[in-house]
Structure formats: C-alpha cells, structure tokens
Amino acid sequence: MLEQVFREEWGRVLANLVGFLGDFDLAEEAAQDAFATAAERWPRDGTPPNPGAWLTVTARNRAIDRLRRDRVLAEKTRLLEVPEAVEDEVEETTFPDERLELIFTCCHPSLGLEAQVALTLRALGGLRTEEIARAFLVPEETMKRRLSRAKRKVRDAGIPFRVPAAHRLPERLAAVLAVVYLIFNEGYGGRGDLANEALRLGAALAELMPDEAEVHGLVALMLLDDARRDARFDDGDLVLLADQDRMRWDTAKIARGRESLDRALALHAAGPYVVQAAIASLHMDEPHDWQEIAALYGELARLTGSPVVELNRAIAVAEAEGPEAGLALVDRVGLDGYQYFHSTRADLLRRLDRAEEASTEYARALELAHSEHERRFLKRRIAEVCAKVIWNEGGCWR
Known part of the structure; x- marks a missing residue:
C-alpha cells in the first residue's frame, strides 16, 4: 500500500x-x-x-x-x-x-538536458538515485553528483518556482514534453519501469494542462506505442511491427491512446506530437493506409524540418509506392552515420534483391547499434541476405 x-x-x-x-x-x-x-x-x-x-x-x-x-x-x-x-x-x-511549477523548474533551459531528465525523474517520478543511474548506465556516485549540481544551480541561480509567462509557455512546454518523451524512449527499448514513469508524468501533465493539445498528443503517442510493448520482443529478440502478434497488443491502452488523440484534435492545434500520435494510431489499423501515413509524415516534416522524419516518410512511401520510390527519398536525406538510415537503406536494398549492397548497409548499422536487441536483429538480417551470396571478410558478393 x-x-x-x-x-x-x-x-x-x-x-x-x-x-x-x-x-x-x-x-x-x-x-x-x-x-x-x-x-x-x-x-x-x-x-x-x-x-x-x-x-x-x-x-x-x-x-x-x-x-x-x-x-x-x-x-x-x-x-x-x-x-x-x-x-x-x-x-x-x-x-x-504545485507539480506543474516543479516540472517547469526541473526543465528550466539553464539546466543541461541530462540534468533536466535526471531531476524530473527524481523530483516528479520519485525514482531513487541508484535507479536513475542504472537507467542511464552511469555509476551511482556520478548520478548523485549530477543531481546535486542541478539542485545547486536551481538554488544559486534563483530559478523561479513557477509556470512561465504566457508568451514563454510554448517554448518551455516543448522542452518539458521533450524530456518526458526522452524518458519514455529510454524505456521503450526494454526498460518498462522508465516507460511507466513517462506515462505517469504525461498523465499528470494532461491533468494539469487540459487545454494544451500537444500534451494530450504526447500522452496519446506514448500510450499507442506502449500498447505494443509485449509484442515488440520475442525471447529477447526484436520483432518488427509488421511481424508482431496483434493479439499481444494492449487494447485498453490503444483505446485510451485514441481517446487522448481525440481530445488533442478537438483543441484544433495539431503540433508535432499530435501528428505523431495520429500516425501511431493509423499503424494500429489493418490494412495500413500508407498513403495517409506518408502524407502525415510530410506534414510532420514541415513542422519539424527533421531529416529523421523525412527518413520515416521514405519508409511510408516505400510501402505505398514500392521500394525504389522509398530508396530515392532515402538517398536524398543524407544521414550517413545514423544507425536507422543505414538499416532502412539496407532493408530497401534487400527488397530490391541487391544483397551485396544490403549486407554492407546492415553491417554499417550494426557498427552503430547500441542495443543488444537491435544488434541481434541486424545480425539475423545480415545472415539472411548473405545466404544468397558468398561471405568474405569485407562483405558479401555474388
């Protein structure tokens, strides 16, 4: 109790x-x-x-x-x-x-992003220092010093304990939502406790700021993504969306996510989180409306100017129009050195039966991967494409 x-x-x-x-x-x-x-x-x-x-x-x-x-x-x-x-x-x-004041204090722009995340988890989530340290793979003493420095800066810099003025709220709210979403993403790769904390923080924000569409959009996005948590892994191996067992999806979370999305849309202010939630909702449908998903990614790219969003749009275009159309868009993105750029390009090359090039891209993605789940997945993909060719130390060739 x-x-x-x-x-x-x-x-x-x-x-x-x-x-x-x-x-x-x-x-x-x-x-x-x-x-x-x-x-x-x-x-x-x-x-x-x-x-x-x-x-x-x-x-x-x-x-x-x-x-x-x-x-x-x-x-x-x-x-x-x-x-x-x-x-x-x-x-x-x-x-x-006064949780709203505390959230904005923890996410004040004068604090670094790592300090914002750690302080939010400690102050609003109630996580112990050792739990936060474990989540971010640093020694407990290191995290203790980070938290101490952050608290000291709040005190010494006189960071106000209040919600920002109305004209500053949009930029500051974006930072708060980014911190909560970062916490969720840290948990999405397998740390369910962190994902749960982010969902709890999102629910608190929605309760405290019921007229902010982006708050409801973030809650919807997290719920819809988290609804697939149990289906994303099978015996520790990553399972792609198309291969997931839909019977393992949490239908109650899907319903709650769509309710939050409806609340966001009713406020007629579709920002990036609302658009992402709409995309996540469409991913729950079968068959997928890839044309609509690609169009929403186009709108998200317009809002964010993010090349990563353009990469996701290319994936949707590949589903709607074929892998050649998707690959043409991927090659225009220019995200060399980004793991998912290489894994996306590899998958499209694999679908085009260009196994040698695909194996090279998968190998590059493997070099950049940090999650053991993703490393195992990429190794399986490499084995699949190289089954058609001869493997040499430098890669695959026919």
Whole structure:
C-alpha cells in the first residue's frame, strides 16, 4: 500500500514542499522523513483517508522542526512564524497542486538536458538515485553528483518556482514534453519501469494542462506505442511491427491512446506530437493506409524540418509506392552515420534483391547499434541476405 501511495503522491508532496521551502534538498529530506513516519505508523494505526495531505503536513512539520533547530539558516526565518499543523486536522487541510511549477523548474533551459531528465525523474517520478543511474548506465556516485549540481544551480541561480509567462509557455512546454518523451524512449527499448514513469508524468501533465493539445498528443503517442510493448520482443529478440502478434497488443491502452488523440484534435492545434500520435494510431489499423501515413509524415516534416522524419516518410512511401520510390527519398536525406538510415537503406536494398549492397548497409548499422536487441536483429538480417551470396571478410558478393 505504501509503495503505491509513494508512486502516486511523491511528486505532489515534493512539489508542495519545494514551493513552501524553496530548497530541493530540504524538501526531499522532509518528504523522506514523512514517508518513513508513514511506514512506521500506518500499519499500526491504519492509512489516513487523505494520505497525500497527511504526508504533506507531516513533511512540513519535519522541515519546520529542523529549521527551528538550525538557527544558522537566517534567510529561512520567515518559516519560523508558520504555525505547526496538527496531524489530527490533516483531513480538513487542502494544498495547491504545485507539480506543474516543479516540472517547469526541473526543465528550466539553464539546466543541461541530462540534468533536466535526471531531476524530473527524481523530483516528479520519485525514482531513487541508484535507479536513475542504472537507467542511464552511469555509476551511482556520478548520478548523485549530477543531481546535486542541478539542485545547486536551481538554488544559486534563483530559478523561479513557477509556470512561465504566457508568451514563454510554448517554448518551455516543448522542452518539458521533450524530456518526458526522452524518458519514455529510454524505456521503450526494454526498460518498462522508465516507460511507466513517462506515462505517469504525461498523465499528470494532461491533468494539469487540459487545454494544451500537444500534451494530450504526447500522452496519446506514448500510450499507442506502449500498447505494443509485449509484442515488440520475442525471447529477447526484436520483432518488427509488421511481424508482431496483434493479439499481444494492449487494447485498453490503444483505446485510451485514441481517446487522448481525440481530445488533442478537438483543441484544433495539431503540433508535432499530435501528428505523431495520429500516425501511431493509423499503424494500429489493418490494412495500413500508407498513403495517409506518408502524407502525415510530410506534414510532420514541415513542422519539424527533421531529416529523421523525412527518413520515416521514405519508409511510408516505400510501402505505398514500392521500394525504389522509398530508396530515392532515402538517398536524398543524407544521414550517413545514423544507425536507422543505414538499416532502412539496407532493408530497401534487400527488397530490391541487391544483397551485396544490403549486407554492407546492415553491417554499417550494426557498427552503430547500441542495443543488444537491435544488434541481434541486424545480425539475423545480415545472415539472411548473405545466404544468397558468398561471405568474405569485407562483405558479401555474388
């Protein structure tokens, strides 16, 4: 029970405390004390009707007690005038939900992207330092230093704990959504816990910003992609969309994703995440409407100017018009050194029965791959195309 409450309430409790105290470290310590107290008392006394309020009041009390002991924190003396909350009055106490302010604080542009991601996972997701370090494949001490530097910068630079002004919101919201989507993508390759955290953060954003189409678009995109999680791997091997067992797709998540997409479309502001969600939704249909998917990728390319989007458009064109048409577009993209450029080009060459060239491209993609799932997949593809030719140290030839 406490673990579930922790996941549900940590972000709310911490956000309230950061807004109240203006100090990340003190807020975290107070929140941890409150949860430790709950772990001791709730099994004995029962879970309170309003766990979040109980935790927030208890954490505030712990912070005030500590500040009373630490008289050297002169700049905090205003807190000494705050009356202690009485725990048996907790159920009547309401607190503003300050998670939105905390999200924008964590994703402030003066922080580096890695710091934004780590701080968001720690502050809003409630992940422990060792969990974040493991997710990003760095030692725990390294991640601890990154988090400490980020918190220090928030404090020393006076980064405001507030939602940006209306004229700054679009650019800042884009950064927030990018951080959440980056967390999701880190989990999409096999770390389900990170994908779940991103979905939870997206749901919180949708609750806090119900009139932002791109927020609903991101939630829709993540739900629709995550609905295929169980079908994307088979005994640890990557399974392409066309080969996935649709019976293993999560129909409830698909339905929720499409509901979020409908909410986004109803706001008549189709940005990049909304368009990507529409593409993901079309991928759920059988047969695929490749012409419509290619058209949506064209719109996404117009919005983003991204060569990676152009690469995806080429894949859709290849399905709609044939591999030669797709290859012509791929060769115009010019993403040499990008793993998926080489694997896409290799697949189109394979479909055109140009095995020697395909094997060279697959080998280049293999050199660039980091995921073991993808490396195994690419090795299988190389074996398939080279079954038709003689393999030599330098590649395949007829």
